[in-house]
Amino acid sequence: MTTTFDGLRDIIVRDFELPPERLLRATPLEEIELDSLAVTELVFALEDEFHVTAGNVNPAFKNLGDIADYIDQLIAERDAPPKPARKPAANAKRTAPPKPAAASRVAEPKPSRSAKTGARPGARPR
Amino acid sequence: MKRVAVTGLGVVAPGGNDADQFFASLTAGRSSIDVLPDEWTERLTARIAARASFDAGAHFRAQQLRMLDRVSQLALVVAGQAIASADIEWNDDTRASTGVFFGTGMGGAATTDDGYATLYRDDSDRIKPFTVLTAMNNAAGAWIGLEHGLTGPNVTYSTACSSSAVAIGEAWLRIRSGAAPLALAGGAEAPLTLGTLKAWEALKTLATEDPDDPSASCKPFARDRSGLVLGEGAAVVVLEEWEHAKKRNARLYGELVGYGLGTDSAHITRPSIEGQARAMTLALASARVAPERIGYINAHGTGTVANDAVETAAIRRVFGAHADRIPVSSTKSMHGHLLGAAGAVELVVTLLALRSGTLPPTLNLRVTDPECDLDYVPNVAREGQDVELALTSSFAFGGTNAVLVCRRVPARG
Numbered sequence: 001m002t003t004t005f006d007g008l009r010d011i012i013v014r015d016f017e018l019p020p021e022r023l024l025r026a027t028p029l030e031e032i033e034l035d036s037l038a039v040t041e042l043v044f045a046l047e048d049e050f051h052v053t054a055g056n057v058n059p060a061f062k063n064l065g066d067i068a069d070y071i072d073q074l075i076a077e078r079d080a081p082p083k084p085a086r087k088p089a090a091n092a093k094r095t096a097p098p099k100p101a102a103a104s105r106v107a108e109p110k111p112s113r114s115a116k117t118g119a120r121p122g123a124r125p126r
Numbered sequence: 127m128k129r130v131a132v133t134g135l136g137v138v139a140p141g142g143n144d145a146d147q148f149f150a151s152l153t154a155g156r157s158s159i160d161v162l163p164d165e166w167t168e169r170l171t172a173r174i175a176a177r178a179s180f181d182a183g184a185h186f187r188a189q190q191l192r193m194l195d196r197v198s199q200l201a202l203v204v205a206g207q208a209i210a211s212a213d214i215e216w217n218d219d220t221r222a223s224t225g226v227f228f229g230t231g232m233g234g235a236a237t238t239d240d241g242y243a244t245l246y247r248d249d250s251d252r253i254k255p256f257t258v259l260t261a262m263n264n265a266a267g268a269w270i271g272l273e274h275g276l277t278g279p280n281v282t283y284s285t286a287c288s289s290s291a292v293a294i295g296e297a298w299l300r301i302r303s304g305a306a307p308l309a310l311a312g313g314a315e316a317p318l319t320l321g322t323l324k325a326w327e328a329l330k331t332l333a334t335e336d337p338d339d340p341s342a343s344c345k346p347f348a349r350d351r352s353g354l355v356l357g358e359g360a361a362v363v364v365l366e367e368w369e370h371a372k373k374r375n376a377r378l379y380g381e382l383v384g385y386g387l388g389t390d391s392a393h394i395t396r397p398s399i400e401g402q403a404r405a406m407t408l409a410l411a412s413a414r415v416a417p418e419r420i421g422y423i424n425a426h427g428t429g430t431v432a433n434d435a436v437e438t439a440a441i442r443r444v445f446g447a448h449a450d451r452i453p454v455s456s457t458k459s460m461h462g463h464l465l466g467a468a469g470a471v472e473l474v475v476t477l478l479a480l481r482s483g484t485l486p487p488t489l490n491l492r493v494t495d496p497e498c499d500l501d502y503v504p505n506v507a508r509e510g511q512d513v514e515l516a517l518t519s520s521f522a523f524g525g526t527n528a529v530l531v532c533r534r535v536p537a538r539g
Contacts, residue, residue, distance in 0.1 A: 048252070
């Protein structure tokens with residue numbers, strides 16, 4: 001079975017032209033010269049690969065394992081069942097579906113618009 | 127006041143991927159304007175432009191290219207050429223005293239187009255992570271500084287079609303004043319994207335396609351001129367304080383002796399005789415050169431109805447009777463209008479014209495216009511010309527007019 005780390009390693013090999021044997025969970029980012037911009041680029045590619053949506057700010061990653069764990073966390077959040085509404089009103093009809101709270105809307109996986117339209121992002125003739 | 131030598135140059139433009147190749151193409155009277163073959167250009171009224179036959183893949187790895195708009199790719203390659211030709215021995219001191227003075231009008235136009243296409247056309251939120259860094263106007267200049275470790279000032283001028291002439295002029299002022307011994311100065315433009323071309327088309331300034339010969343669509347100073355043709359390219363020169371260059375026995379491509387900068391402040395697009403003439407007069411004054419000593423003008427000569435008549439009148443106003451004795455050519459007839467890169471590319475053309483004694487022609491000048499009545503070196507290059515001093519003009523939307531004066535010098539000062 002392909003793990004998140006395998007996927008991460010494949011993307012680094014493809015996009016950053018690094019040999020796979022240098023890419024271990026414990027490999028520090030500075031050792032393979034992945035600076036903050038490279039990490040931003042990597043997370044962007046991982047969002048596409050694993051169909052997840054990262055937050056606005058990346059956590060402070062120390063090694064490749066940290067990045068794989070972060071992606072796993074995003075996958076778990078994406079796949080988590082929607083949280084029930086906190087306190088249904090006492091007189092709410094039981095048959096009515098609960099209104100999603102703002103928080104649970106955020107936690108729902110956001111379908112990629114490009115996937116919806118079938119368009120390839122960035123595919124632009126030059 | 128210090129003297130300023132040009133000790134290195136680099137160019138990639140329609141017609142050539144280095145200075146010699148490019149100049150040979152111009153003096154052969156070859157136009158690099160052509161019909162754009164790409165499907166996306168079907169939406170253009172006139173599918174013509176001047177492309178540089180520049181293969182980014184030959185210079186950069188895929189990983190680098192993700193961070194570089196075409197404008198920065200061009201800039202890095204010409205800066206590399208200029209630095210190699212200048213043969214400077216780099217150390218911490220020279221790096222710290224070398225600035226980058228760069229010009230571009232549209233910056234990372236393809237990146238901007240890409241971003242909007244993703245967002246609006248594809249209805250996707252997946253804007254590329256480096257969009258800001260590749261589109262920003264100062265990216266090209268910044269990359270030159272990063273690539274060569276230059277820690278002097280790094281500034282980008284964006285005054286539309288005079289951007290790189292201003293950049294070179296401002297670098298010249300700095301060296302002339304003694305503030306620094308070395309500078310890389312120039313500009314780049316890569317505007318051949320659908321968004322940019324459509325925007326220019328909407329302004330009604332682009333040439334219509336010549337039905338018989340699309341490569342002849344840009345006709346500066348001709349009565350049948352219909353507008354400008356956009357092109358892409360870049361040029362960088364190494365400017366060096368004269369004694370600094372002599373001390374290391376540097377090869378000299380010429381001397382930059384004057385710079386005139388002024389603004390029309392009359393209309394956002396319409397050129398003014400007064401404004402253009404003033405920039406030329408200021409340039410001559412800064413060079414301490416009498417108008418009668420100028421032996422060649424590389425004109426702005428866009429091929430628009432408005433510019434070419436106004437520029438002719440401005441030249442007459444500055445040079446009086448001598449205007450009839452000055453060969454004036456617009457090489458935009460062959461390489462198109464490189465917007466922010468035009469001033470730098472045309473300075474290189476002017477320097478090489480002085481050195482070689484061959485004045486490149488104004489192509490496609492068959493039907494004369496009574497309002498354009500100078501000697502435009504029509505259609506065929508003029509060889510064996512002993513010219514010492516020349517002037518090159520760049521006039522811009524927004525009204526910022528920049529004129530550079532250069533002098534032929536022996537190759538070793």
